[in-house]
Amino acid sequence: MLPCAPFVLLRHLLSIAILPFTVAVVVPVWLARRNGVEVSLGATPTQLLVQLLGLIALAVGLALFMASLRQFAVRGKGTLAPWDPPKHLVVEGPYRYVRNPMISGVLFLIAGEALILRSSTHLLWSSIFLIINAIYIPLVEEPQLERRFGKSYVEYRRHVGRLFPRLRPWKGEGSR
DSSP, X not given: OOOOOHHHHHHHHHHHHHTHHIIIIIHHHHHHHHHTOOOOOOSSHHHHHHHHHHHHHHHHHHHHHHHHHHHHHHTSSSOSSTTSOOSSOOOSGGGGTOSOHHHHHHXXXXXXXXXXXXXXXXXXXXXXXXXXXXXXXXXXXXXXXHHHHTHHHHHHHHHSOSSSOOSSOOOOTTOO
């Protein structure tokens, strides 16, 4: 459970509203309106299957995102926002399998939206989001994490993949 102090809750809500809400709600709604994309039930079994896969992707994305957010709050004592990052290196929960489960969660969400809407524009948006993070994470985020957490982060990075999850959870320093 997230810490209950009003200030802590406000910090988390602000970081969610500015970052993932913009990526997973504001931009997709804008794209749908701009391109005349509407939610409708598929007319063929294939379209329905694609939409079902989209619902599954949404569920996976939401679960990853929420589990990651919880770890940042409880173990990291920070938020997902770069201006209020976790104070402690988080290597629990989904972070035992992949270094960026929050990004993976948001990617699953927006890819799920693309499948549900059967929208190539939204699929392009999810691809752009992936490319942005594939560039940003190694060039900006990882060097910052190495400076903040030193050898602990280097060891973690050596064993846990950035985007491709391990099959078994990492049980190194700081994990249970």
